[in-house]
Amino acid sequence: MNQIVKTEEEWQKELTSEQYKVLRGCATERPFTGMYWDAKAQGMYRCAGCGSELFASDAKFDAGCGWPSFDDALPSAIKRLPDADGARVEIVCARCGGHLGHAFEGEKMTPKDTRYCVNSAALKFMPRL
Numbered sequence: 001m002n003q004i005v006k007t008e009e010e011w012q013k014e015l016t017s018e019q020y021k022v023l024r025g026c027a028t029e030r031p032f033t034g035m036y037w038d039a040k041a042q043g044m045y046r047c048a049g050c051g052s053e054l055f056a057s058d059a060k061f062d063a064g065c066g067w068p069s070f071d072d073a074l075p076s077a078i079k080r081l082p083d084a085d086g087a088r089v090e091i092v093c094a095r096c097g098g099h100l101g102h103a104f105e106g107e108k109m110t111p112k113d114t115r116y117c118v119n120s121a122a123l124k125f126m127p128r129l
Contacts, residue, residue, distance in 0.1 A: 004050045004096040015049065022121040023049045023098035026084070031066025034120025039068070043127040050096035051124070054078060055116070063109055067101065068118045071110040078116070091116055098122060 006014075011024050021027035031037070036045070045055040045068070054077045055070040063069035076094055080103055083090040089103040101118040109115055 002095070006096075011049070016121075018121045019048050022119045023047075023093075023096075023100075026090070026099040027119075028101075029067075029119050029121055034067060036068045036120040036123055036125060037066055038062070039125065041125070041127050043125055045070075045118075046124045046126060047093040047096060047098055047100075048122055048124045049093060049098040052077060052093055052095040054093065054100070054123070055118070057125075057128070061110055063115055063117070065117060068120055068123065069109075070116040070118065071112040071114050073116060091118070093122075 012020055015023060022029060042057045044053050046053050053074050055073055059070040059072040061069055061071060078091045078100065079094050081090045081092060083102065091100045091103050092098060093100060100122045104115045104117060105113055107115055
Protein backbone atom coordinates (compact mmCIF):
# COMPACT_ATOMS: atom_id res chain seq x y z
CA MET A 1 0.00 0.00 0.00
CA ASN A 2 1.43 3.36 -1.01
CA GLN A 3 1.74 5.73 1.92
CA ILE A 4 0.28 9.20 1.49
CA VAL A 5 2.43 11.99 2.87
CA LYS A 6 1.29 15.61 2.74
CA THR A 7 2.18 18.79 4.54
CA GLU A 8 -0.24 20.12 7.15
CA GLU A 9 -0.94 23.01 4.77
CA GLU A 10 -1.97 20.54 2.04
CA TRP A 11 -4.25 18.67 4.48
CA GLN A 12 -5.87 21.95 5.58
CA LYS A 13 -6.65 22.84 1.97
CA GLU A 14 -8.13 19.42 1.14
CA LEU A 15 -10.19 18.68 4.27
CA THR A 16 -13.10 20.47 5.88
CA SER A 17 -12.28 22.10 9.21
CA GLU A 18 -14.05 19.26 11.09
CA GLN A 19 -12.23 16.57 9.09
CA TYR A 20 -8.91 18.31 9.71
CA LYS A 21 -9.54 18.56 13.46
CA VAL A 22 -10.34 14.85 13.68
CA LEU A 23 -7.99 13.29 11.11
CA ARG A 24 -4.94 15.45 11.72
CA GLY A 25 -5.56 16.83 15.23
CA CYS A 26 -6.98 13.70 16.88
CA ALA A 27 -10.15 15.54 17.94
CA THR A 28 -13.32 13.66 18.82
CA GLU A 29 -16.71 14.79 17.57
CA ARG A 30 -19.56 14.95 20.05
CA PRO A 31 -21.59 11.72 20.32
CA PHE A 32 -24.81 11.43 18.30
CA THR A 33 -23.82 14.35 16.05
CA GLY A 34 -21.85 12.76 13.20
CA MET A 35 -23.56 11.84 9.96
CA TYR A 36 -22.86 8.10 10.17
CA TRP A 37 -23.50 7.14 13.80
CA ASP A 38 -26.93 5.68 12.94
CA ALA A 39 -26.48 5.01 9.20
CA LYS A 40 -27.78 1.67 7.99
CA ALA A 41 -27.13 1.71 4.22
CA GLN A 42 -25.02 -1.00 2.61
CA GLY A 43 -21.64 -0.04 1.19
CA MET A 44 -18.07 0.81 2.12
CA TYR A 45 -16.70 3.30 4.62
CA ARG A 46 -13.53 4.96 3.36
CA CYS A 47 -11.00 7.29 4.92
CA ALA A 48 -12.13 10.88 4.41
CA GLY A 49 -8.49 11.88 4.09
CA CYS A 50 -7.18 9.54 1.42
CA GLY A 51 -10.12 7.44 0.23
CA SER A 52 -8.75 4.09 1.40
CA GLU A 53 -11.37 1.44 2.12
CA LEU A 54 -11.55 0.84 5.87
CA PHE A 55 -14.81 -0.82 6.96
CA ALA A 56 -17.60 -2.69 5.16
CA SER A 57 -21.10 -1.74 6.27
CA ASP A 58 -21.67 -5.41 7.19
CA ALA A 59 -19.26 -4.89 10.11
CA LYS A 60 -21.18 -1.87 11.45
CA PHE A 61 -23.33 -2.29 14.54
CA ASP A 62 -25.21 -0.09 17.01
CA ALA A 63 -23.08 0.10 20.14
CA GLY A 64 -25.29 2.82 21.62
CA CYS A 65 -22.28 5.10 22.05
CA GLY A 66 -23.16 7.78 19.49
CA TRP A 67 -20.32 7.08 17.07
CA PRO A 68 -20.14 4.65 14.15
CA SER A 69 -19.00 1.30 15.54
CA PHE A 70 -17.54 -1.62 13.61
CA ASP A 71 -16.45 -5.05 14.81
CA ASP A 72 -14.05 -5.65 11.94
CA ALA A 73 -11.81 -3.63 9.62
CA LEU A 74 -10.58 -4.56 6.18
CA PRO A 75 -7.22 -6.36 6.24
CA SER A 76 -4.26 -3.97 6.67
CA ALA A 77 -6.58 -0.92 6.50
CA ILE A 78 -5.93 0.43 9.98
CA LYS A 79 -3.09 0.58 12.46
CA ARG A 80 -3.40 0.36 16.21
CA LEU A 81 -1.26 2.72 18.28
CA PRO A 82 -1.01 3.48 21.99
CA ASP A 83 -3.20 6.52 22.63
CA ALA A 84 -1.66 9.64 24.12
CA ASP A 85 -3.82 9.16 27.23
CA GLY A 86 -2.04 5.87 27.92
CA ALA A 87 -5.31 4.04 28.55
CA ARG A 88 -6.82 3.49 25.12
CA VAL A 89 -5.78 2.16 21.72
CA GLU A 90 -5.90 4.71 18.91
CA ILE A 91 -6.76 3.59 15.39
CA VAL A 92 -5.40 5.40 12.34
CA CYS A 93 -5.66 4.92 8.60
CA ALA A 94 -2.77 2.70 7.53
CA ARG A 95 -2.29 4.68 4.33
CA CYS A 96 -2.38 8.34 5.45
CA GLY A 97 -2.06 8.09 9.22
CA GLY A 98 -5.31 9.99 9.81
CA HIS A 99 -6.85 9.58 13.27
CA LEU A 100 -10.05 7.55 13.05
CA GLY A 101 -10.96 6.86 16.66
CA HIS A 102 -10.27 4.08 19.15
CA ALA A 103 -10.40 0.29 19.44
CA PHE A 104 -12.00 -1.47 22.39
CA GLU A 105 -11.98 -5.17 23.22
CA GLY A 106 -13.63 -7.26 25.88
CA GLU A 107 -17.00 -5.49 25.82
CA LYS A 108 -18.79 -8.58 24.45
CA MET A 109 -21.00 -6.50 22.12
CA THR A 110 -20.46 -8.80 19.12
CA PRO A 111 -19.07 -12.31 18.61
CA LYS A 112 -15.79 -10.73 17.44
CA ASP A 113 -15.58 -8.86 20.78
CA THR A 114 -14.02 -5.81 19.13
CA ARG A 115 -15.43 -2.31 18.74
CA TYR A 116 -13.78 0.19 16.46
CA CYS A 117 -15.34 3.46 17.59
CA VAL A 118 -14.88 5.88 14.69
CA ASN A 119 -15.56 9.58 14.15
CA SER A 120 -17.99 10.22 11.28
CA ALA A 121 -15.79 13.13 10.17
CA ALA A 122 -12.98 10.63 9.48
CA LEU A 123 -15.18 8.64 7.10
CA LYS A 124 -16.67 8.91 3.64
CA PHE A 125 -19.43 6.44 2.80
CA MET A 126 -19.73 4.89 -0.65
CA PRO A 127 -23.09 3.12 -1.13
CA ARG A 128 -23.24 -0.33 -2.66
CA LEU A 129 -24.72 -0.12 -6.14
